Amino acid sequence: MAEVAGVVHTNGNQMKQNGDGKGDENQVSRHQEVGHKSLLQSDALYQYILETSVYPREPEAMKELRELTAKHPWNIMTTSADEGQFLNMLLKLINAKNTMEIGVYTGYSLLATALALPEDGKILAMDINRENYELGLPVIEKAGVAHKIDFKEGPALPVLDQMLQDEKNHGAFDFIFVDADKDNYINYHKRLIDLVKVGGIIGYDNTLWNGSVVSAADAPMRKYVKFYRDFVLELNKSLAADPRIEICMLPVGDGITLCRRIN
Numbered sequence: 261m262a263e264v265a266g267v268v269h270t271n272g273n274q275m276k277q278n279g280d281g282k283g284d285e286n287q288v289s290r291h292q293e294v295g296h297k298s299l300l301q302s303d304a305l306y307q308y309i310l311e312t313s314v315y316p317r318e319p320e321a322m323k324e325l326r327e328l329t330a331k332h333p334w335n336i337m338t339t340s341a342d343e344g345q346f347l348n349m350l351l352k353l354i355n356a357k358n359t360m361e362i363g364v365y366t367g368y369s370l371l372a373t374a375l376a377l378p379e380d381g382k383i384l385a386m387d388i389n390r391e392n393y394e395l396g397l398p399v400i401e402k403a404g405v406a407h408k409i410d411f412k413e414g415p416a417l418p419v420l421d422q423m424l425q426d427e428k429n430h431g432a433f434d435f436i437f438v439d440a441d442k443d444n445y446i447n448y449h450k451r452l453i454d455l456v457k458v459g460g461i462i463g464y465d466n467t468l469w470n471g472s473v474v475s476a477a478d479a480p481m482r483k484y485v486k487f488y489r490d491f492v493l494e495l496n497k498s499l500a501a502d503p504r505i506e507i508c509m510l511p512v513g514d515g516i517t518l519c520r521r522i523n
């Protein structure tokens with residue numbers, strides 16, 4: 261049994277075969293797939309990544325925003341520093357210019373994006389809560405990247421529906437980051453697939469959902485984890501079966517699935 265961020269789940273492969281073919285419960289084989297190379301075995305290893313590779317290279321503005329957000333009561337919602345670094349690198353690798361973010365909170369992933377885009381880059385950022393965005397906004401302004409952001413307050417779905425009515429928005433986005441209401445991810449995907457360009461990327465955040473994706477449905481877990489778990493499971497299945505995209509699920513942060521539109 262392992263306790264992961266409020267979720268108790270079992271390792272699906274707890275028996276290891278001995279040479280005589282008998283299972284040995286004392287020897288726990290962590291992974292059963294050939295080529296399984298996940299190295300992240302402990303919090304200490306994660307801390308090592310943060311301290312060795314992420315924090316020393318974190319831009320001053322992102323550090324300031326991370327520290328400011330840490331004092332906010334809903335800080336559990338923020339994008340982690342390693343994921344922020346990942347997004348920043350990814351956006352530079354794909355030369356993203358026109359992007360969208362659904363779910364801003366205080367703006368950590370938004371700032372990671374804004375810092376990666378060229379001077380004339382654009383982010384359409386949506387959140388039902390302007391107050392939290394405005395907490396982080398002074399830091400974003402100080403970093404000199406606020407001019408790249410077009411913030412829209414309100415639910416994202418109606419905005420997407422409106423955008424779809426204008427042909428010029430079809431295939432207009434290089435990158436879209438979705439980090440809001442998990443029960444709507446499938447509805448977002450139905451719309452975003454037409455707004456992202458062929459070759460562009462949609463990143464769905466939290467696709468490992470606190471590790472709960474491998475928990476038994478009746479395992480003890482926090483209420484909000486339990487509530488959204490089935491939506492995340494359904495999304496993961498549906499993305500894996502969608503022929504319009506190539507996908508890659510990464511164990512960064514709470515899990516991020518990158519979807520590259522191929523037609």
Ligand SMILES: C[S@@+](CC[C@H](N)C(=O)[O-])C[C@H]1O[C@@H](n2cnc3c(N)ncnc32)[C@H](O)[C@@H]1O
Pocket residue numbers: 337338339362363364365366367368369370386387388389392414415416417439440441
């Ligand atoms: C996990 S937080 C986003 C974290 C953010 N990406 C960051 O880096 O800190 C989720 C956000 O989604 C917003 N949200 C919830 N439902 C929404 C909706 N229907 N449309 C737009 N935003 C929504 C919430 O207000 C919240 O700020």
